[in-house]
Amino acid sequence: MSSVRKVIISGAGIAGLAAALALRQRGVSVTVLEQASQLREVGAGLQIAPNGSRVLQALGLGEAVEAVACEAAAKEVRLWNTGRRWPLFDLGADARARFGAPYWMLHRGDLHQVLRTAFEAAAPGALHTGVCVARAETLGDAVRVTAADGRVFAADVMVAADGVHSAQRRSVFGEGAARFTGLMAWRGVVPTARLSPALCEPVGVNWVGPGGHVITYPLRRGELLNVVAIVEKPEWRSESWSDAGTHDDVHRDLAGWHADIHGLIDAMDVPYRWALLSRPPLAGWLDGRTVLIGDAAHPTLPFLAQGANMALEDALLLARCLCELGDAPAALARFVALRLPRTTRIVQGAADNTHRFHNPLLSDPATAATYIDREWEPTRVRQRYDWLFEHDVTRLPLDPTA
Numbered sequence: 001m002s003s004v005r006k007v008i009i010s011g012a013g014i015a016g017l018a019a020a021l022a023l024r025q026r027g028v029s030v031t032v033l034e035q036a037s038q039l040r041e042v043g044a045g046l047q048i049a050p051n052g053s054r055v056l057q058a059l060g061l062g063e064a065v066e067a068v069a070c071e072a073a074a075k076e077v078r079l080w081n082t083g084r085r086w087p088l089f090d091l092g093a094d095a096r097a098r099f100g101a102p103y104w105m106l107h108r109g110d111l112h113q114v115l116r117t118a119f120e121a122a123a124p125g126a127l128h129t130g131v132c133v134a135r136a137e138t139l140g141d142a143v144r145v146t147a148a149d150g151r152v153f154a155a156d157v158m159v160a161a162d163g164v165h166s167a168q169r170r171s172v173f174g175e176g177a178a179r180f181t182g183l184m185a186w187r188g189v190v191p192t193a194r195l196s197p198a199l200c201e202p203v204g205v206n207w208v209g210p211g212g213h214v215i216t217y218p219l220r221r222g223e224l225l226n227v228v229a230i231v232e233k234p235e236w237r238s239e240s241w242s243d244a245g246t247h248d249d250v251h252r253d254l255a256g257w258h259a260d261i262h263g264l265i266d267a268m269d270v271p272y273r274w275a276l277l278s279r280p281p282l283a284g285w286l287d288g289r290t291v292l293i294g295d296a297a298h299p300t301l302p303f304l305a306q307g308a309n310m311a312l313e314d315a316l317l318l319a320r321c322l323c324e325l326g327d328a329p330a331a332l333a334r335f336v337a338l339r340l341p342r343t344t345r346i347v348q349g350a351a352d353n354t355h356r357f358h359n360p361l362l363s364d365p366a367t368a369a370t371y372i373d374r375e376w377e378p379t380r381v382r383q384r385y386d387w388l389f390e391h392d393v394t395r396l397p398l399d400p401t402a
């Protein structure tokens with residue numbers, strides 16, 4: 001029997017809400033504390049690969065997510081200046097056949113809404129907005145959580161799902177060695193009604209170029225196209241999700257890129273920008289009965305599109321550990337031991353992709369073709385991605401000897 005009856009979660013993002021729902025579905029009493037006073041539609045696209053969609057299906061959210069997702073048919077690589085295309089991998093029915101689960105492309109706001117609606121139906125009144133968690137202390141068999149407004153909450157376990165700027169991570173592990181990468185991301189959403197049919201085919205595209213890359217993929221049943229452009233911009237240091245720029249800024253940063261890219265920039269609603277910081281993986285995520293999950297535990301560069309997938313994996317596996325292993329401290333230790341090697345490998349793999357996507361050989365179409373043929377050769381692509389998509393936290397044995 002589980003010794004965990006009550007859990008407090010700080011942060012109602014993707015990790016926090018998914019963990020809250022998974023725990024509630026297992027009979028645990030959950031309180032979620034979210035600093036934002038209103039949960040609005042912020043953010044843009046997220047890619048949910050089979051390792052993440054399996055979790056959403058296990059939470060009973062398959063149909064609700066499918067209603068707002070886009071299941072692209074394939075991904076391809078395109079060269080920044082000529083626009084030449086190379087296949088990357090097939091998705092759609094091929095992903096379902098190979099991995100037993102879909103590859104969904106979603107607006108973050110849509111996924112967030114599905115998780116929130118499901119949790120609020122399962123635990124009415126358990127999500128508190130406008131409550132900023134200030135600290136958590138383990139006192140014997142309990143954890144005491146204090147909010148910035150002085151309110152105090154108690155539980156058996158506290159889950160810090162408070163995102164990339166996690167206060168909990170800072171207070172336990174210090175500021176860490178966040179390193180500015182010299183890269184900045186532009187992101188925008190384009191209503192596909194504004195685009196020519198050629199620009200809104202149901203495929204995800206990785207445009208690669210010297211010193212930059214652009215990712216595009218369809219969202220919300222194909223009604224929107226997500227556009228993220230990564231450029232070298234050492235002077236931009238803000239890591240916020242809501243710093244707006246102008247269309248002219250984006251055109252300037254992508255001067256010389258293919259006309260399709262400039263057409264997409266023109267059609268964007270508001271271009272937002274954020275600086276990309278890289279953080280070395282932590283050696284542990286535990287402080288007494290408080291555990292970090294999601295971006296709080298393993299902030300990553302977005303170059304493997306695994307941030308939200310890792311958050312979903314964490315959420316379900318944590319709920320399984322707490323409810324199937326009984327003793328809370330042992331369950332938390334087991335959770336961290338199961339997750340750390342995989343998330344560390346993902347964080348490092350995402351950092352490695354920076355060099356792959358921005359290689360100087362891409363500047364000349366002749367050297368670029370040989371380089372792309374080699375780097376995106378099908379066997380190498382499978383080696384880089386299959387281990388990510390095959391992982392199944394819904395069935396992973398929790399017992400180290402199993």
Ligand SMILES: Cc1cc2nc3c(=O)[nH]c(=O)nc-3n(C[C@H](O)[C@H](O)[C@H](O)COP(=O)(O)OP(=O)(O)OC[C@H]3O[C@@H](n4cnc5c(N)ncnc54)[C@H](O)[C@@H]3O)c2cc1C
Nearest residue numbers: 011013014015035043044132133162163294295307308311
């Ligand atoms: C506003 C926003 C927009 C985003 N947009 C994109 C995007 O366009 N594309 C993309 O790939 N990823 C985006 N992300 C990141 C993506 O959601 C995460 O990488 C991933 O889903 C992991 O989720 P998470 O739950 O760990 O963190 P997050 O989704 O970042 O959620 C963390 C939550 O914790 C809350 N919080 C923080 N501190 C406290 C505190 N002290 N007390 C209580 N609550 C706290 C935050 O308000 C937030 O709701 C965005 C995140 C945010 C917050």
